[in-house]
Amino acid sequence: MVQSRLTTGAMPVALAVVFALWTLYQGAAHARPAPDAAQPASAAQAAQAVPPVPAGGAPTVPSAPGAPAEDGRADDDTFMLLREAVRQNDAARANALASRLPDYPLASYVDYYRLKPRLRDATAEEVREVLRRHEGTAVAEQLRAEWLLELGRRRDWGNFERELGQLAGSNLQIRCYALLARASRGEQVAQEARALLLSPGNYGEPCAALIAQLAQSRQFSEDDLLWQLRLAGEANATGPARRTALLLGASDTRAAQAVDTPAVAMARGIGKTRAERAIYLVAVGRMARTSLKLATVALEKNSPQLSAEERAIGWASIAHAASIVLSPDAATYWQRTKGVPLTSEQMQWKTRIALRRGDWKTVRATIEAMPPPLRDENAWVYWLGRADKHDGRTTQANALFERVASPHHFYGQLALDELGRQVSAPPPVQPVSAAELAQAGANPSLQRALKFYALRLRAEGNREWNWGLRGMSERQLLAAGELARRNDLLDRMVETSMRTRTEVDYAQRFPAPHLDVLHPTAHGLGLDKAWVYGLIRQESRFILDARSGVGASGLMQVMPATGKWVAEKIGMNNFVHSMLNDLRTNITLGANYMNMVLENFNGDEVLATAAYNAGPSRARTWRGLLDAPMEGAIFVESIPFSETRGYVRNVLANATNYAAVFENKPQSIRTRLRPVQPRERAAVLP
Incomplete structure (x- = not known):
């Protein structure tokens, strides 16, 4: 089996910079900062520290003075044991192992791992001390996100909002807690919540609590809760379906059956209240995923007991399921959904079925009915342009094609073709200079990333690498891409180079190794x-x-x-x-x-x-x-x-x-x- 060249026995190029910096700091009169907080060396100094890559092999990196390679490997082993102790939530062992790594190159992660297993019991000052020590790093951002979730769980809204800062627009659960904090003070947040709460499978406790708060304060109406129940059924999300059913005054057990065992739920009957009928329709939609015939028979049989809107909702679920299997009956089912709001997934599949049938009128109408973020995706801009072209609206069509035209993605290439243009490789860019490469090699985040890759911890390495790219200029991105190439990280080279907009290097974006x-x-x-x-x-x-x-x-x-x-x-x-x-x-x-x-x-x-x-x-x-x-x-x-x-x-x-x-x-x-x-x-x- 071929082993990765990124092993502890063949350290990446940029770690040479770490050791160069180590030497500079030896004998310094002032206190030396943590290794991963060191400031970049000058371009000239760092350039001398980055050796050329030997042909066909990984670069050779000198050991740090006074730190034999054996000691470094022992520390690496201890760090891996520390990481595993944290995964097992063993706070005592994590603390003991962290104490054995006072000068480890990944000092910020040692501090983070020491704190993480006891985050639920930590004080705000303990957490803030670690955040202050490593402010501006990827791991500090990760810790802050986890701390925000803990503060939200505690309903400690004062500390939560003090820490929120730039993370206000981050992951779904933090955003749910942010809205919950405001709703708890009586602010009106329903409109923002409706736009946010679209993927029940990712809600967790924060979004569930937000929905409950909005229902209790009557910011969410019965229609809002019925919509959430419908989304939960579409997403096969049993927990959110149960919780929403309880808020509607219906049986959570029956809601769970509708998602998990729809035949059982359907056999119990349609029910009398709106909530019970909605649960029945969830069961019909789930049944349609395994048997369109049974779902269709059940809906038709009980149609007299449903309102026109409820019947349309039922047919939308059946049409969606039929579309996913490309059933020839899908278009007929979609015709029975007129006037009812469709979910984002339903709108997209209705459009795809219309495309397959050459029904450009429906293609246009459905795309124009999409919410703006969905309508502005490259795919739907392109297909709306095609609908305009079909209708003879050439000017409008070309304007839409120009919006997405690009050689770098599928719809952009299709749009170029519609505009009579083709994909060409751009001229070569100016090669990365030694000074530019040295600056990239001295970037602390990229150094940490390379250390993680050497430890074969790719997920952590990718996170650090992406963090290090923030705010880089075009030339800096190309230099980071070259640094990745020299360390046999072609995936990072490609992903990094794809961020440039004006200096496009196809040698980096589309390499042809081997x-x-x-x-x-x-x-x-x-x-x-x-x-x-x-x-x-x-x-x-x-x-x-x-x-x-x-x-x-x-x-x-x-x-x-x-x-x-x-x-x-x-x-x-x-x-x-x-x-x-x-x-x-x-x-x-x-x-x-x-x-x-x-x-x-x-x-x-x-x-x-x-x-x-x-x-x-x-x-x-x-x-x-x-x-x-x-x-x-x-x-x-x-x-x-x-x-x-x-x-x-x-x-x-x-x-x-x-x-x-x-x-x-x-x-x-x-x-x-x-x-x-x-x-x-x-x-x-x-």
């Missing part, structure tokens, strides 16, 4: 290497040892079962699962599988890309629902799985940019979005 391995493999199979790189960029962002939650491994994220199947097909008799993390094996198996799905779908990149992500059987099912050729972009827009829909968009947009680089000429994404044909091949892939 070309010596990939090119002969792709060429031998007749595969478009731009498509292969577009897929790799989306799958793993070039992380060699990437592993997904479902077990996909390596650069091309090959599943073990798929790897075994492909290995058998190509005669790789010695294959074992651990070989998926070997670069050459991963590319060989991944590229061969790409070729197999491409052949299975008659060379259609849209279907093949969808099949690579969701499996060939699902792609065949979606194709099998077609009775006529469908525009490729509309097929992509209506892929039922949101993950696969986004995946296909990104892979095709990536591939278009890679083609512009490899072929050195303008490209159109339309060449990869040919109409999807309904005919299937007989061959079957797993």
Whole structure:
């Protein structure tokens, strides 16, 4: 198995700067600050501290004076034990381990981990002391967010609002507590709450308490609570459904049954009150996800006992479920929802079904009815432009296309095509200078990130890395991207470079590593290497040892079962699962599988890309629902799985940019979005 080069035995480039700074601070007359609070060295000093990267290997970093490498590794082990003690909420062990790390490079995290297990019992002054000590760091921001949630739980609104500051617009639960604090003083916050409370699965106690407070103070009407119940049913969120039912004076047990076991809830009858009927409609909507026929029969049978609005709500849930499976009856069901407010998900699926039918009048009407944040998303701006174009409103259409036109994303490329323009690679930017690279290497947040990557703590490293990028200029971002490249962090290089707006470096945004391995493999199979790189960029962002939650491994994220199947097909008799993390094996198996799905779908990149992500059987099912050729972009827009829909968009947009680089000429994404044909091949892939 290929191991990451970012190990404690091969420290990242920028840590050399830490040791250079260590030397500068030795013998200083004043007290030395914590290692991760050190100020950046001058550009000239730091430039001398950043050695060149040896070809084919990680940089060599000298040990700190008086700190043997063995001691550093021992401290790393202690830090990892500290982190685990915190995960186990063992305050005593965390305190003991933290005491053994007085000068650790991640001093702010040592302080944070010492405090975190006992945050519920901590005083405000204890927390503020840690915040003051590490103000302006990512971990201080994380601690402040956790402290705000604790203060909200305590209903300590005085301290909560003193600490809130810039976190007022942060995560949903903190925002719920912020509104709850104001509502507790009698302020009118219902309108803000309605705009905020749209995802019940993420509510937790803070948003549940806010809804209860607004109901108690009559800022939320019965209609507001019924809307929340409807959202909870759509999101399969049992807890919020139960709590909302109680606020409506209905049975929380029955609400839970409506979400979890809808057949049982439906068998108990429709009920007499609005709340009971709403719970019944939740059950109908949940049943529609498994049996459209049973849900439809139940709604039609009980329609006489429902109001016109309630019937429309029921049909909206059924239409939504029918749309997700691309049922031919979905459009008919949507016609029965006229006049009723739709959820955001319902509006989007109603639009997708209208696109599949070529019903541009409904496309326009539904997009224009979307709330502004949703309506302004690239997808719906583009499709509204297409509706204008269909109606002959060329000026309006072109104005919408100009709003989203960009070579850097799927809808931007489609808009460019509508405007008669293509995707071209920009000219190379001025190379990052040694002074610019040194400044990036001296950034304390990036230093901490590199230390976390060396410890193989990618999540913490990404958080620190992103924190360090805040407020950077275009040139500073390019320098940070180069620092990432020199440390074999190509995912960070790509993500960092994507933040620039004027100085766009395609060498950073669309790298082509391991070309010596990939090119002969792709060429031998007749595969478009731009498509292969577009897929790799989306799958793993070039992380060699990437592993997904479902077990996909390596650069091309090959599943073990798929790897075994492909290995058998190509005669790789010695294959074992651990070989998926070997670069050459991963590319060989991944590229061969790409070729197999491409052949299975008659060379259609849209279907093949969808099949690579969701499996060939699902792609065949979606194709099998077609009775006529469908525009490729509309097929992509209506892929039922949101993950696969986004995946296909990104892979095709990536591939278009890679083609512009490899072929050195303008490209159109339309060449990869040919109409999807309904005919299937007989061959079957797993």
